[in-house]
Amino acid sequence: MTSQPEPTIFALASAPGRAGVAVVRISGTGAGRVLDFMAAPRPEPRRAVGRAIRHPEGGTVLDRGVVLWFPSPKSFTGEDVVELHLHGGRAVVQAVLAALTVLPGLRLAEPGEFARRAFEAGKLDLAEVEGLADLIDAETEGQRRQALAQATGALSGLYEGWRASVIDALAYVEAGLDFSDEADIGEKTFAEARSIIGVLVPAVNHHLDDGHRGEILREGFRVALTGPPNAGKSSLLNALARRDAAIVSAEAGTTRDVIEVRLDLKGLPVIVSDTAGFREAAGDIEREGMRRSLAVAQAADLVLWLTDATGPRTTMPAELAAVADRTLLVLNKVDLLSGGSAPVLPDDMVPLSVKSGEGVADLVERLQVIASERIGHPGETVLTQVRHRRLVELARDSLVAFLQGASDDVELRAEDLRRAADALGRITGRVDVEDVLDQIFGRFCIGK
Template sequence: MRSGDTIVALSSGATPSGVAVLRLSGSLVRDILESVVGKVPEPRRLALRAIGHDSLLDRGLVAYFPAPHSFTGEDCAELQVHGSPAGVRAILRLLTSLGARLAEAGEFTRRAFENGKLDLVEIEGLGDLLEAETENQRRQALARFEGGLTQKIEEWRHELLDLRALIEANLDFSDEGDVDDDLPFDFVARLHALSADIDHALQSVEHGRVIREGIRVALAGPPNVGKSSLLNALARSDIAIVTDEAGTTRDVREVPLDIQGQLYILLDLAGLRETSSKAESEGIRRAHLAMENADLILWLTAPDIEDLPVPSFTPPIIKVGTKLDLASTSGSHVLVSTRTGEGLVDLTRAINQFGQSIVSGEPALLSRERDKAALTRAAEELQTASANLNHPEVAAECLRQASYALERLIGRMDAETVLDRLFSSFCIGK
């Protein structure tokens, strides 16, 4: 990405479409607008303009956003035109001939970051918002994009700055008459309160993770117990291959499912049994690994299949008796028949009740491994500082390191690597 030049991109969906939105940002925006649409509209007001240079290409709505009050902090403009593939190509050719270049993925948002319009956690929220598929994901991403997490981090940083100022003043100016040798009486209480607040926030990371990535639900049990059939029934699609041959499923198949706004990832696993097949053995190994990493296990049994001992895995287990149309299975929490559909509503309700138990309440703002790593580092440094208040130099350095951890999280330090990875997943024009 090159800063300083003017960029342009199609910011709306692929053509053909009812409307296409072309976005520009950079120092040449006003000059380009004057060449293409004539009179530049009033800032932040839509105006109908003829679009072209030597000849008319289209008519559409034009908006102008002068710096610094724009998304990127630079002069910006948007052209809302008809979504004709030929028309959009012609307008893009004209705009690039006048000095703009085609933008790279995420370049508009990166300029917003570089110009101080968004910080790194807000940008991550924007990326999550663009990819949100469920209501819970949308609410969580929007809260992060709107600065909910940034505000909390800034509160922690300001408190850290106050504590650092107090302890460093004690170190540097203890020989001055207006600086006491001892720390203020409430210093320890404030340090402990800050540490407790960050520790409490860390407890919400898993909550945020399951909203952002989905609750992983493993369908497990012996071969031919009906795992793939149940997967197809819950997903309401013939996604998985179903046969009466044992060992048909040999890999972990993931299927997303939206239940009342929460994303669940259904995992169709290989049937668990002793086998001499190397391919099936690998599938069973992967099945065990998926069960260990799942948030919930649906342990399937059937009246015509010999049951296996329920594994002693950490995730909660719901016992599901399948093939209810043949006979009922004792000891099950839920009985279902994929042939008749009986019990599927009860099973969906049971899955959703589990999901609600771990994601209820306001959306958690912490949801990424990067969040967890930064706050864990800050919490560890605060604990070390508390333990070394009788060594002020050590405590002061720990408070500095805690501040740095929070500054890295919002992108004020060492942001380049995170930015490169993040923006590579953004769409062109955002």
């Protein structure tokens, strides 16, 4: 009994809403029929041609646009693919999508279904798919470079190279098992395997010992604004965001919840969070605000302790002692000091006036330098996903077990190597990853 072909799917592949151009993508065995019914004749493969886009029932012209024909297997999904480049008005797009539903065997695509079909056709591996999702979500230049490197196989090449080394070592171990009656051969092959893994483990450890740079670049470098009430935290947030993101008032305790703004500092994503002020006397709502502030500070990559120059409080509360090693002291309202100059400050304290703007640019530069030092060079091949880190750690642990395990338990040592190879293979999808596919492809928009 022959299996039924996958249904042909379609979706708007460009952003929804009014635009100059909208792209509708169709993928599957019925894609060519869309051209035959709605934009005949089929153009030459991969050649953009102007066509009237017609309704398949009655031939009413819906739009005049550009069509592209990508016959299998030379397409994004590996299937027959058609792209209709339309005028981007909502009515035009809706009319074309409605017309496609008339054709038998076509249905609207699920989120990420085009990318999933590309993965299943071997056009992309799983790490490249995740890089593609990050590329679509990239907001800064640093994120774009990192995501593009992953989407084009930089991480996949690294992990597949490691996996190949593990498989080579496993072949030596299994050769020793085949010649278990000849002790000399078994010892030599096991020694060769340990030599390979002995070189690989330091490289894996170095890769893991990266300070989570790739994950920070992907998610954003988090900065928490903390300090006593009325120190100017909300005003500083607004100055950094260059808009009124937070309410500013002379009344103490105005900020009750955490407010975030996203900044692009020379290509690096920085997320700044305004938090409730820390003080002893507070009501129930303020205490909840301080509890949330503490949680944000503990999760932050950098904490700014902002204090008022007219009554500086440079000693942080005991609750923040755990984040002292990643805290930058900031003295605000220096414009209110006699003569407009700041008092003698600790070497690493930054003076500024949010009101006059004095020192704000210096603080932004300081934030950019700190974030850059923490993230490192964006061009390096680094871990970007928690999923990858867990699997690399699992592979490393299995490799260490192989090196430290008894050499006479050859079957167990072979199993150590199989587990390591399996963990690395799960990153790129070379082995069963069904349990994570829905989660990964669900990140995509419907047209991808």
